[in-house]
Amino acid sequence: MVKRTKMNNKAQMKIQQMAFMLIAVTLFFGLIGLAFVGFTLNKNQESASDLEAKNAKLLVSRLSNSPEFSCGEAFGSAKSNCVDMDKIMKLKEKEEQYLGFWGVASIMVRKIYPKMVDTICTDSNYPDCNIVEIRPSIAARGTAVPSFVSLCRKASDNGQIYDRCEMGLLMVSYELKR
Amino acid sequence: MKMINKHKNTADKKSQISSATPKRAQEEMVGFAIIMVVVFVILLVFLSLSLRNKESQAVESYEVEAFIDSMLAFTTPCEDYLDVYESVQDLLFKHFDHEPCVNDFSTAILMPTLEGILNNSWNVGQNNSVKGYSLQILSGSSDVINLGRGNQTRDSKGSAKTLYRSRGDPIDITFIAYY
Numbered sequence: 001m002v003k004r005t006k007m008n009n010k011a012q013m014k015i016q017q018m019a020f021m022l023i024a025v026t027l028f029f030g031l032i033g034l035a036f037v038g039f040t041l042n043k044n045q046e047s048a049s050d051l052e053a054k055n056a057k058l059l060v061s062r063l064s065n066s067p068e069f070s071c072g073e074a075f076g077s078a079k080s081n082c083v084d085m086d087k088i089m090k091l092k093e094k095e096e097q098y099l100g101f102w103g104v105a106s107i108m109v110r111k112i113y114p115k116m117v118d119t120i121c122t123d124s125n126y127p128d129c130n131i132v133e134i135r136p137s138i139a140a141r142g143t144a145v146p147s148f149v150s151l152c153r154k155a156s157d158n159g160q161i162y163d164r165c166e167m168g169l170l171m172v173s174y175e176l177k178r
Numbered sequence: 179m180k181m182i183n184k185h186k187n188t189a190d191k192k193s194q195i196s197s198a199t200p201k202r203a204q205e206e207m208v209g210f211a212i213i214m215v216v217v218f219v220i221l222l223v224f225l226s227l228s229l230r231n232k233e234s235q236a237v238e239s240y241e242v243e244a245f246i247d248s249m250l251a252f253t254t255p256c257e258d259y260l261d262v263y264e265s266v267q268d269l270l271f272k273h274f275d276h277e278p279c280v281n282d283f284s285t286a287i288l289m290p291t292l293e294g295i296l297n298n299s300w301n302v303g304q305n306n307s308v309k310g311y312s313l314q315i316l317s318g319s320s321d322v323i324n325l326g327r328g329n330q331t332r333d334s335k336g337s338a339k340t341l342y343r344s345r346g347d348p349i350d351i352t353f354i355a356y357y
Binding site: 032064079112115168 | 224
């Protein structure tokens with residue numbers, strides 16, 4: 001009888017040991033699983049942001065040569081990376097018609113040389129300004145992708161009209177998914 | 179005597195059981211620790227691999243190409259009889275042909291214009307993404323314009339463009355941004 005009780009105790013100990021071990025192993029692998037799921041979700045979010053960044057880079061490198069932005073032959077022969085400022089001032093007014101067309105958070109043009117105090121362009125101050133917000137940024141967190149462009153417009157000097165091109169940056173922003 | 183032997187045998191068995199139980203427990207603990215270490219090492223390798231892929235380039239090649247195009251189209255203060263004001267490209271032709279502008283020497287206008295464009299376009303510094311740049315414009319072997327700023331690091335993005343002239347050697351423009 002005593003022997004049987006001892007054996008029962010030993011078996012119970014073994015079962016307990018096994019149960020504790022199983023709980024520990026399950027917890028351990030459960031934690032690893034949680035970490036892995038978190039890591040994968042984070043990576044998915046990162047790749048979504050990377051895709052947006054890639055899209056913005058592709059867009060910014062081609063946007064200046066699109067019909068809505070390009071100078072065409074308005075300033076002599078056709079030039080690449082040339083933005084018609086007069087055209088984009090009109091585009092700015094009709095931007096809502098292009099909703100979802102470019103698929104980015106914001107599009108902005110900034111004159112960088114000759115240098116001047118930051119002034120947002122409106123119909124009343126154009127061309128004495130340096131920032132044209134074609135699509136103003138509404139995103140709380142965004143990253144801008146810039147590309148150099150020449151900003152050309154018709155200017156006048158002593159009554160004579162001439163083509164004036166300045167250095168500028170075309171900036172496309174995409175929303176961060178993180 | 180028999181009684182003593184029986185006691186001895188029981189004590190031996192007890193000591194055998196008691197010495198075997200911690201040994202087995204130790205083995206299990208060591209096994210568990212090995213599993214933990216292996217999983218931890220795999221996680222570390224996985225993490226380091228994923229972090230390594232995150233590097234992005236500070237300067238893209240399209241940026242450098244676009245910069246040269248935009249620079250060449252820039253309208254300078256160089257007055258001309260026909261076009262009122264010359265672009266950097268036309269001013270370069272004038273410079274290499276040793277022709278003056280109506281209001282000044284072509285070189286006197288070209289150099290500050292190029293410096294102004296470069297200084298305002300590239301934000302160079304040790305703490306900035308762009309560490310330096312170099313612009314080389316040459317026609318033939320003798321006439322060279324060299325403008326640069328900052329450090330020339332191992333990582334760079336460059337672009338070149340050739341402008342052909344009706345007379346004389348073509349003009350080769352090379353711009354490199356270091357990051």
